Amino acid sequence: MKRRAFVTGLAAASVAGCGKTGEQPSAASSDTRSFNWKMVTTWPPGFPGLGTGASDLGAMIESASGGRIKVQVYGAGELVPAFEVFDAVSRGTAQIGHGAGYYWKGKAEAAQLFSATPFGMNAQERNAWMFYGDGENLWREVYEPFNLYPVAAGNTGVQMGGWFNKEINSLEDLQSLKMRIPGLGGEVLKRAGGTPVNLPGGEIFTALQTGSIDATEWVGPYNDLAFGLHQAAKYYYYPGWHEPGTCLELIFNKDALDELPDDLRAIALMACRTANENMLAEFTARNQRALMTLVNEHGVELRKFPDDVLGRLKELSREVLQDIVDRDPVARKVYASQRAFQEQVERWHDVSEFAYYQARRL
Amino acid sequence: MKRRAFVTGLAAASVAGCGKTGEQPSAASSDTRSFNWKMVTTWPPGFPGLGTGASDLGAMIESASGGRIKVQVYGAGELVPAFEVFDAVSRGTAQIGHGAGYYWKGKAEAAQLFSATPFGMNAQERNAWMFYGDGENLWREVYEPFNLYPVAAGNTGVQMGGWFNKEINSLEDLQSLKMRIPGLGGEVLKRAGGTPVNLPGGEIFTALQTGSIDATEWVGPYNDLAFGLHQAAKYYYYPGWHEPGTCLELIFNKDALDELPDDLRAIALMACRTANENMLAEFTARNQRALMTLVNEHGVELRKFPDDVLGRLKELSREVLQDIVDRDPVARKVYASQRAFQEQVERWHDVSEFAYYQARRL
Numbered sequence: 001m002k003r004r005a006f007v008t009g010l011a012a013a014s015v016a017g018c019g020k021t022g023e024q025p026s027a028a029s030s031d032t033r034s035f036n037w038k039m040v041t042t043w044p045p046g047f048p049g050l051g052t053g054a055s056d057l058g059a060m061i062e063s064a065s066g067g068r069i070k071v072q073v074y075g076a077g078e079l080v081p082a083f084e085v086f087d088a089v090s091r092g093t094a095q096i097g098h099g100a101g102y103y104w105k106g107k108a109e110a111a112q113l114f115s116a117t118p119f120g121m122n123a124q125e126r127n128a129w130m131f132y133g134d135g136e137n138l139w140r141e142v143y144e145p146f147n148l149y150p151v152a153a154g155n156t157g158v159q160m161g162g163w164f165n166k167e168i169n170s171l172e173d174l175q176s177l178k179m180r181i182p183g184l185g186g187e188v189l190k191r192a193g194g195t196p197v198n199l200p201g202g203e204i205f206t207a208l209q210t211g212s213i214d215a216t217e218w219v220g221p222y223n224d225l226a227f228g229l230h231q232a233a234k235y236y237y238y239p240g241w242h243e244p245g246t247c248l249e250l251i252f253n254k255d256a257l258d259e260l261p262d263d264l265r266a267i268a269l270m271a272c273r274t275a276n277e278n279m280l281a282e283f284t285a286r287n288q289r290a291l292m293t294l295v296n297e298h299g300v301e302l303r304k305f306p307d308d309v310l311g312r313l314k315e316l317s318r319e320v321l322q323d324i325v326d327r328d329p330v331a332r333k334v335y336a337s338q339r340a341f342q343e344q345v346e347r348w349h350d351v352s353e354f355a356y357y358q359a360r361r362l
Numbered sequence: 363m364k365r366r367a368f369v370t371g372l373a374a375a376s377v378a379g380c381g382k383t384g385e386q387p388s389a390a391s392s393d394t395r396s397f398n399w400k401m402v403t404t405w406p407p408g409f410p411g412l413g414t415g416a417s418d419l420g421a422m423i424e425s426a427s428g429g430r431i432k433v434q435v436y437g438a439g440e441l442v443p444a445f446e447v448f449d450a451v452s453r454g455t456a457q458i459g460h461g462a463g464y465y466w467k468g469k470a471e472a473a474q475l476f477s478a479t480p481f482g483m484n485a486q487e488r489n490a491w492m493f494y495g496d497g498e499n500l501w502r503e504v505y506e507p508f509n510l511y512p513v514a515a516g517n518t519g520v521q522m523g524g525w526f527n528k529e530i531n532s533l534e535d536l537q538s539l540k541m542r543i544p545g546l547g548g549e550v551l552k553r554a555g556g557t558p559v560n561l562p563g564g565e566i567f568t569a570l571q572t573g574s575i576d577a578t579e580w581v582g583p584y585n586d587l588a589f590g591l592h593q594a595a596k597y598y599y600y601p602g603w604h605e606p607g608t609c610l611e612l613i614f615n616k617d618a619l620d621e622l623p624d625d626l627r628a629i630a631l632m633a634c635r636t637a638n639e640n641m642l643a644e645f646t647a648r649n650q651r652a653l654m655t656l657v658n659e660h661g662v663e664l665r666k667f668p669d670d671v672l673g674r675l676k677e678l679s680r681e682v683l684q685d686i687v688d689r690d691p692v693a694r695k696v697y698a699s700q701r702a703f704q705e706q707v708e709r710w711h712d713v714s715e716f717a718y719y720q721a722r723r724l
Binding site: 006007056059060063064065066067119122123124125127128130131132133157158159160220221238239241244261262263266267270271273274276277278280281282284285286287288289291292302304305310311314341344345348349352353355356357359360362 | 368369372418421422425426427428429481484485486487489490491492493494495519520521522582583600601602603606623624625628629632633635636638639640642643644646647648649650651653654664666667669672673676703706707708709710711713714715716717718719721722724
């Protein structure tokens with residue numbers, strides 16, 4: 001595994017690191033160019049957690065650069081529609097874009113594996129794979145043909161399983177459902193006999209309320225409450241087996257990133273790492289409060305998926321992933337790396353995080 | 363709960379945030395002072411994960427500042443001994459120091475609650491309390507009288523329970539033990555009838571091998587392997603009930619921090635947040651590999667503490683914390699904040715992280 005890859009990668013040509021004071025020239029004083037950047041996002045403008053996380057990231061880049069990089073943030077539809085963020089940054093309409101890899105599976109099948117893998121790694125594990133396994137290197141390989149440089153820039157933690165208007169007591173109960181569930185989770189639902197639909201966040205509530213979909217997942221209590229999804233469905237299921245720690249991304253137009261002097265490059269990348277940590281902390285802090293509101297004030301019924309349903313969904317998830325791996329050699333490489341890492345980290349978390357959660361409940 | 367506190371706090375006087383391009387002056391171009399900082403640490407020089415994490419943090423500050431802040435990093439004993447880091451930064455001998463709050467309980471009883479609380483929050487929960495609860499604000503209140511500004515700058519995740527030369531089958535088995543276990547965990551051991559000892563990392567192996575202590579905890583497989591603790595003890599117990607997500611700190615001398623222009627302040631704080639995330643990811647990635655080496659190559663026997671021992675330790679932990687709270691009003695305020703936050707976040711993690719760990723094992 002790589003040693004200090006992020007640190008040395010921050011500014012390969014600048015400070016040699018390890019705290020030894022060298023005689024490097026100061027990039028800050030030798031390069032006083034400033035940059036006006038646009039950030040397009042896949043989130044409704046100002047949307048809690050996701051949209052605000054993207055705005056905060058822009059503000060951090062501005063602050064830490066002393067205004068040498070200005071960042072104008074656009075919500076979905078303000079400059080380009082949600083699902084055109086990838087193309088817009090690829091061609092340089094915007095310098096950066098905030099979104100999630102599973103929106104781009106039409107561009108590159110493997111992209112979705114960088115946001116969430118059903119029954120895959122949670123946030124802490126995914127970060128470990130990204131930063132100290134092969135995750136980020138593979139990600140860059142996948143996005144490189146599109147002139148994009150992807151960086152982890154937010155994580156939701158384990159999501160909720162979704163909103164339903166009937167109880168889910170067996171796999172059969174999923175079969176008649178038309179459900180908003182994008183990416184790999186959607187493929188699993190399809191294999192279970194349901195009908196997955198992909199909709200951007202801003203269109204979910206109306207679709208559910210008008211009955212054009214029967215069920216939906218979105219993120220978790222904090223975001224779902226903001227959308228008012230409890231007004232259109234009665235049962236709220238957990239856990240979110242399909243998105244156990246969804247990584248959001250900042251994609252850089254590679255030319256724009258390469259144009260930055262070393263110190264500004266380091267600042268932009270550190271701001272992403274900071275945003276990645278902040279978003280998980282924010283969701284962790286706010287979800288319980290929102291869940292209480294949903295249950296106590298709005299009468300939402302909280303339900304756990306039955307074990308046999310989860311067990312079957314786990315099997316179907318493996319099948320879906322195997323299909324992707326069979327038809328796409330890049331996805332095969334990415335998934336193999338994830339699986340190998342996950343097998344190890346699961347065993348470590350059995351004796352650490354999981355064993356501790358159990359001990360705390362005694 | 364506070365909204366975007368970190369982002370707005372990065373540089374209160376600079377960019378107004380939310381990505382709107384303003385007309386703020388560029389701090390970078392108007393203030394070209396440079397700074398030569400010393401970082402003292404409580405870790406053996408270059409020690410894996412902890413010492414290297416501190417060095418990496420120094421290197422990140424240098425890179426992102428374009429060399430405007432140079433950071434010379436000192437291991438324990440190179441400039442001051444491990445347990446004098448707090449005083450050295452307080453009086454300005456060094457501008458920054460990397461260590462852990464529980465080393466400073468002699469200075470302020472509440473300090474130890476900012477590193478680890480027995481049966482308290484894990485890393486993800488602690489970050490949420492720090493950044494989106496009252497954690498960091500309370501921490502600053504506690505350190506302010508010492509002219510110090512503390513920031514989260516690393517987390518080990520759930521630690522291991524420790525190294526023993528006999529099996530722990532009941533609480534009685536702990537009673538005769540002289541064990542290196544600092545801070546609150548040590549107080550709990552004392553209440554269980556054992557004898558806690560506090561030693562800096564560099565002295566543990568020799569103490570255990572010569573029999574001057576019977577048992578020890580340190581961090582987890584990655585660090586413990588590096589110290590060779592398996593050469594001095596046979597049984598390796600989990601989970602680390604006493605340190606379920608230990609937060610390491612960077613302490614700034616307040617005068618040194620206040621002297622920085624806004625952009626450099628933002629860079630220094632972002633580098634800490636980045637180090638906080640990186641260290642957890644590194645430990646998560648490396649612990650399993652080290653655990654396999656310990657078990658498969660060195661014949662270490664992995665053991666889980668019996669449930670009734672954990673249950674008793676949980677009760678004793680509550681008693682120890684209650685005692686501290688009863689005698690120290692500042693600790694009372696900090697602990698009350700932690701408890702309130704933990705009760706909420708535990709319920710959220712019951713339906714998210716914990717429920718997901720369970721589902722994945724089906």
